[in-house]
Amino acid sequence: MSPLVYLVRKGLKNTALDILRNPGKLALWLIMTAAVLLIAVTSIFTRSERARDAIIPLFWFTGVLFLFITLLATVSVLKGLSGGNTMFEMNDVNLLFNSPINPRKILLYGVVKMAAAAFFAGFFILFQTTSLGYFGLDYSGVLLTFAGTILSLMTLTVASLVIYSETHSSPRRKLAVKLMASALFMPLTASAVIQYFTTKNLLMTMETVIQSPFLRFVPVAGWTAGGVTAFISGHIAEGFCWFGADALLMCGMTVYILLSNPDYYENVLVAAETAYEKNRAAAAGNFNSVAAAKKRVRITKTGIPGLGASAIFGKHTRESFRENRLGFLTLPSVLTVAGAIIFAALSGDILTLLFVLPWIQIVLIGTGRGLKDLYSHYIYMIPESSFKKIIWSNMEIMARTLIENVLMFVIAGLIARADILSVAVCVVVYTLFSYLLLSVNYVIMRFTGADVSSGALLLIYYLAVILVMIPGIAATAAVSLFAGGAAGFVLELTVLAAWELLAGTAGFALSKGVLHDCDMAMIKINK
Amino acid sequence: MIDVQNVSKRYGKFLAADNISLTVNPGELTVLLGPNGAGKSTLIKSICGLLRYQGSITVGGFDNRAAEAKRLLGYVPEMPVLYPMLTVCEHLEFIAKAYRLRDWEPLAEELLRRFEMWDKTAKLGKELSKGMQQKVSVCCALLPKPKAVVLDEPLVGLDPHGIREIKTLIADLKQSGCALLISTHMIESMEDNWDATYILKDGQAAAVCRRGELPEGRTLEDIYFAITEGEAQ
Numbered sequence: 001m002s003p004l005v006y007l008v009r010k011g012l013k014n015t016a017l018d019i020l021r022n023p024g025k026l027a028l029w030l031i032m033t034a035a036v037l038l039i040a041v042t043s044i045f046t047r048s049e050r051a052r053d054a055i056i057p058l059f060w061f062t063g064v065l066f067l068f069i070t071l072l073a074t075v076s077v078l079k080g081l082s083g084g085n086t087m088f089e090m091n092d093v094n095l096l097f098n099s100p101i102n103p104r105k106i107l108l109y110g111v112v113k114m115a116a117a118a119f120f121a122g123f124f125i126l127f128q129t130t131s132l133g134y135f136g137l138d139y140s141g142v143l144l145t146f147a148g149t150i151l152s153l154m155t156l157t158v159a160s161l162v163i164y165s166e167t168h169s170s171p172r173r174k175l176a177v178k179l180m181a182s183a184l185f186m187p188l189t190a191s192a193v194i195q196y197f198t199t200k201n202l203l204m205t206m207e208t209v210i211q212s213p214f215l216r217f218v219p220v221a222g223w224t225a226g227g228v229t230a231f232i233s234g235h236i237a238e239g240f241c242w243f244g245a246d247a248l249l250m251c252g253m254t255v256y257i258l259l260s261n262p263d264y265y266e267n268v269l270v271a272a273e274t275a276y277e278k279n280r281a282a283a284a285g286n287f288n289s290v291a292a293a294k295k296r297v298r299i300t301k302t303g304i305p306g307l308g309a310s311a312i313f314g315k316h317t318r319e320s321f322r323e324n325r326l327g328f329l330t331l332p333s334v335l336t337v338a339g340a341i342i343f344a345a346l347s348g349d350i351l352t353l354l355f356v357l358p359w360i361q362i363v364l365i366g367t368g369r370g371l372k373d374l375y376s377h378y379i380y381m382i383p384e385s386s387f388k389k390i391i392w393s394n395m396e397i398m399a400r401t402l403i404e405n406v407l408m409f410v411i412a413g414l415i416a417r418a419d420i421l422s423v424a425v426c427v428v429v430y431t432l433f434s435y436l437l438l439s440v441n442y443v444i445m446r447f448t449g450a451d452v453s454s455g456a457l458l459l460i461y462y463l464a465v466i467l468v469m470i471p472g473i474a475a476t477a478a479v480s481l482f483a484g485g486a487a488g489f490v491l492e493l494t495v496l497a498a499w500e501l502l503a504g505t506a507g508f509a510l511s512k513g514v515l516h517d518c519d520m521a522m523i524k525i526n527k
Numbered sequence: 528m529i530d531v532q533n534v535s536k537r538y539g540k541f542l543a544a545d546n547i548s549l550t551v552n553p554g555e556l557t558v559l560l561g562p563n564g565a566g567k568s569t570l571i572k573s574i575c576g577l578l579r580y581q582g583s584i585t586v587g588g589f590d591n592r593a594a595e596a597k598r599l600l601g602y603v604p605e606m607p608v609l610y611p612m613l614t615v616c617e618h619l620e621f622i623a624k625a626y627r628l629r630d631w632e633p634l635a636e637e638l639l640r641r642f643e644m645w646d647k648t649a650k651l652g653k654e655l656s657k658g659m660q661q662k663v664s665v666c667c668a669l670l671p672k673p674k675a676v677v678l679d680e681p682l683v684g685l686d687p688h689g690i691r692e693i694k695t696l697i698a699d700l701k702q703s704g705c706a707l708l709i710s711t712h713m714i715e716s717m718e719d720n721w722d723a724t725y726i727l728k729d730g731q732a733a734a735v736c737r738r739g740e741l742p743e744g745r746t747l748e749d750i751y752f753a754i755t756e757g758e759a760q
Contacts, residue, residue, distance in 0.1 A: 299649065302614060302616070302617060302649075304624050307627055308624075308625065311621060311625040315617075315621050318613065377575065377577055378622075381577075381597050382625045383595070384594060516576060516592040517579060519579055520572065
């Protein structure tokens with residue numbers, strides 16, 4: 001048996017055994033599988049209702065998918081220009097690269113592994129049935145989006161490797177790649193500019209550009225977006241053409257590496273080592289170091305304001321303003337705000353926004369510096385009360401959330417012509433939801449002692465958030481039965497906000513002393 | 528100064544520390560020796576209040592989770608963890624502000640000069656090599672003038688100058704009456720200064736050696752290998 005086939009077979013078998021022997025992992029897999037199946041079944045039975053609920057035309061979906069893949073492509077090109085993409089791990093580098101196995105076979109093994117990684121990376125799309133439903137997509141549409149994303153991820157990983165191997169020692173070639181990558185978008189940009197100056201209407205310009213062939217001819221992003229849209233619209237042959245273009249590009253680049261550069265080990269080494277160091281640093285609580293290593297920072301102001309526990313907020317403020325020009329706002333913040341405003345413009349109301357945004361906030365709350373600080377020893381060792389440390393260490397994410405919410409709902413409210421009171425209550429509800437999410441994090445930490453795997457922790461967190469929100473949503477629904485109109489809307493959301501405040505405060509009270517009586521949080525990569 | 532009584536720590540079914548007791552007095556250097564997975568880091572993290580445990584740990588007579596104990600304790604982790612977006616100087620300022628220290632600047636300068644980091648005060652955490660990060664980590668731990676210092680593998684990743692400075696610093700701290708607990712794999716590195724050595728194996732304190740009480744003709748290394756590799760004692 002080929003050693004590589006043996007490796008894949010044994011890897012799969014041992015992974016399966018590991019899941020079966022670990023109750024936490026098994027539960028996670030079972031729940032994930034059940035959730036995917038449930039969503040699929042529900043989606044089939046509610047197809048007609050979903051078609052009725054479709055409030056955004058399908059071409060906007062093409063635009064969103066195009067932007068998403070473009071974002072992935074930008075990351076891949078930048079990775080290719082810096083250190084290549086992670087097709088191999090350090091165990092492959094240390095054991096396989098030294099073995100007398102044909103490097104070409106090893107590369108194919110890498111492609112197979114990468115396909116598996118892409119499959120899991122795109123898995124979150126399967127849970128976007130509700131969001132994609134607004135565009136009129138049923139579950140087959142979600143599956144097609146999932147397939148298109150996997151195909152794109154695989155193509156982009158190989159592209160990243162090709163870019164690295166062809167440019168790593170030549171600044172001129174790097175510049176050429178940047179120019180070429182920009183040139184691919186030139187026809188699209190030019191058509192958008194011409195269209196805008198002709199119509200003077202931004203929405204109409206976007207609509208025309210998204211539906212134009214210029215978008216579909218952009219490699220990978222345009223092909224995938226065009227392919228998925230074609231399949232959903234019933235143009236099967238066209239869909240196969242666009243997906244085929246992606247597959248052909250990926251195969252062509254793989255063959256190019258195989259034929260032109262069998263000695264590619266050096267090219268993948270940097271990426272493998274970087275990923276390995278990143279994991280190691282993350283496990284030690286230093287998970288920002290590698291991620292931020294390449295970015296150049298200009299130091300203007302220095303110093304840490306605050307005293308005692310408030311120095312933690314002083315530190316966070318200094319870090320935030322040094323890392324981002326927009327201070328507390330990060331790139332995901334800006335993207336969320338922009339996305340929310342576009343969504344409100346398309347849907348025409350701000351209430352829908354309130355249903356979609358919490359799912360994003362559940363994930364983004366983890367990007368707060370306070371929660372990140374739990375992975376290093378400083379916060380535990382500062383001689384201040386645990387409560388004060390928790391409060392001050394989460395000021396940054398609360399400030400960020402408040403700024404985001406004000407921007408989102410005020411602009412979206414203006415576009416949707418909502419009244420001031422509705423906008424204000426939306427800001428309060430969404431800000432207090434972040435407060436609640438933070439408290440849920442600490443309660444879980446208090447009762448698990450932070451001694452559970454990352455996967456299980458995430459699962460407990462999601463379930464806890466859903467359970468805690470049920471009474472608040474039920475109370476809101478009860479109020480909606482006897483209160484109608486704009487005043488009723490404000491009253492319903494006020495009830496929800498009150499529940500969030502109450503539950504969040506109870507959570508913080510329950511997590512009293514948590515920093516002095518728990519295991520320091522760790523990224524449990526192998527657990 | 529550091530008093531550990533019957534401390535046990537479990538990770539699920541795995542018993543990482545099994546009923547360990549140890550005491551480190553002021554001006555004493557206690558070394559933790561043991562193979563990988565013996566429980567050294569678990570014990571150290573428990574002492575620093577970074578893990579939950581069964582048993583009792585006090586620092587200067589205070590429960591190690593109390594703010595008073597935290598004020599007395601300095602900790603240098605095995606893997607230095609710095610904030611990528613703070614400069615070297617700001618790391619020390621952050622510690623000074625968080626610990627409410629007064630007139631901390633002269634000591635900060637002294638520590639940074641000692642570790643040849645004075646010319647790098649404006650460098651960001653992410654711009655430092657692992658060795659430099661370790662030096663800043665040591666400076667942060669010592670800035671609050673702790674009465675007890677816990678160091679987990681402090682020499683790993685340091686250049687020869689750094690190693691020499693850490694050794695001298697350890698000797699100075701000991702001289703000044705500081706209680707020191709150091710975990711290391713390098714038996715010979717602490718040869719000059721150790722007072723007591725706990726050899727850990729499978730989460731238990733398999734042996735306690737005190738300077739001057741070693742059997743005639745036997746070194747610490749002999750005892751270590753006899754215990755960890757099961758040779759005749």
